[in-house]
Amino acid sequence: MGWDDGARAPRDRGVRGAGPVPVPGGGLAHRVPELGALELLLAVARLGSLGRAARELGITQPAASSRIRSMERQLGVALVDRSPRGSRLTDAGALVTDWARRVVEAAEAFDAGAQALRDRRDSRLRVAASMTIAEYLLPGWLIALRGQRPDTAVSLLAGNSTVVAERVLSGEADLGFVEGVSVAGGLDSVVIAHDRLIVVTAPGHAWARRSRALDAGELAATPLILREKGSGTRQVLDAALGGPARPLIELSSTTAVKASAASGAGPAVLSELALGEELSARRLVAIPVEGVRLGRDLRAVWPTGHRPAGPARDLLALTRA
Amino acid sequence: MGWDDGARAPRDRGVRGAGPVPVPGGGLAHRVPELGALELLLAVARLGSLGRAARELGITQPAASSRIRSMERQLGVALVDRSPRGSRLTDAGALVTDWARRVVEAAEAFDAGAQALRDRRDSRLRVAASMTIAEYLLPGWLIALRGQRPDTAVSLLAGNSTVVAERVLSGEADLGFVEGVSVAGGLDSVVIAHDRLIVVTAPGHAWARRSRALDAGELAATPLILREKGSGTRQVLDAALGGPARPLIELSSTTAVKASAASGAGPAVLSELALGEELSARRLVAIPVEGVRLGRDLRAVWPTGHRPAGPARDLLALTRA
């Protein structure tokens, strides 16, 4: 990413008379229709009529018509074929709709997570989860849970494994999710998924052209871009290497680590959950490693003896592989 | 942190003249901040100050302040800690920002794709791609290409393998991407990725509890939820089974197939590219298959002899594994 915030053109957008001048780097919101319009497009695709889609979203037909039209104007592409008997997507519209669906799905995950972050008080299911799990897995679980039990209000507290264990033990949370190597005393647990740390570099890095896998010695001897001390990633890595890893830089967010590695600063070690797009888009390359145990279990935890029941049991059932 | 900021407002917006009642499940756009606000939040996280973020986005500082504040009110969570020396994310804010980043990334893919769909005429690189590739892979490539060659305008034409071959041969496209089993005459090609068809069912389906892998006979004998005849998926499947697959339902979009399978209508066969979320959220379950060649190559194609050059070569370089 561009850490070079300083030298960007001083865009003055207060240009009233002339249309919205597309800014070079920013202004994504000016080029992408807003969420409501994308939702509307999905509804039109599903229902085959502007009017029906409008009714489903609780707006009037002219509003839907206008919204679709302005979206077409914004994108410069005809999206729907209107006919007196309904509306069907054009070829381009089908493609746009597919892309829109992914935006809406991400927004749904955002919504599910944000709602859990808010409820807190009157919720029927209080969950505590480690950062990685809260960030990457929980929103999906919450969406699935809402599909099965729409009335279950969930609250979420995110923290490291110690905090999660405390909350669960004290009864402040009904169910916990941790990624640690070991489980605190007084807690029962079950493995719900597996995660793995992955060594990555920029595609241009020397390691990206290695034919042989890395071994523990090389990994331990090389300064790495890492999360801050105390993070789950560091704990697992230290344990796997049999001693503390050597940090090249310490950063406080997974995103910063990815950006730094992608810019070529050096090799980084990250959870595979955090690497999706980056690997398939080849912004980062995974380096094979052997002789190092970089896998880790993700576990659900609850107070010994108190098997999860009710909503907690429902959620647990969703998460088990 | 003040979780209880008292903002529990019912927020029903369109209660005009007792019009259509807002729907319970819908209205995602009312609960998720719009893209501009999410972008602003990311900028604040990166720059550490509302004012700097505002300048980067070309708005004034009060506008940014107000926007963040209304987002906090909407979500019911404090997102940033303001101080006279800048603003940093709260714990909840960091989580929200991570979720927001995924929405924005999906929007960036949307933008990249939509822009390619529009340009068409004056573009420096004209690409023709099969549906699956255009839908799932191309946006990411375009983002990467924009990172390297920001001035390259790309246009996209999506169609089946035959159409792609035609356009490339006629010179209407500089580079093509196909997923077929074979490559048309007059075209050179290179394999850029691999795809695989996967048999999926709802988690409750009998096949989900099998211990033994499916074989070709069982697959051929079972009615399946499939894309329409003529789709790439059907071609590969028919070839792999040594005869036409038996359709239970024929649907015209990948999404419809997924939805139908997830609702328990029966087993479906889909590209692994189309299955991400569904598998990890366990809405669908992959059924092991053996003795059937369900893999397929994804290829870039160009007219025999005319090695891609210029922008086409840049794009090709990005896509090669």
Place this chain on the structure above:
DNA sequence: GTTGGGGCATAAGGTGGATTTATGGGTTGG
């Protein structure tokens, strides 16, 4: 043939939200 219903487009009017300017208060460092 005519009529009713579904579907879409256009026009005119109202409303709310977001933005801009203008200001003030707070902290930090020279």
Place this chain on the structure above:
DNA sequence: CCAACCCATAAATCCACCTTATGCCCCAAC
């Protein structure tokens, strides 16, 4: 103690979107 940051608030403006009220088109049923 002043300059340079930062942020919050207030008031005015403006735009985007929505709604209501139409009109036209097509089809199917009577």
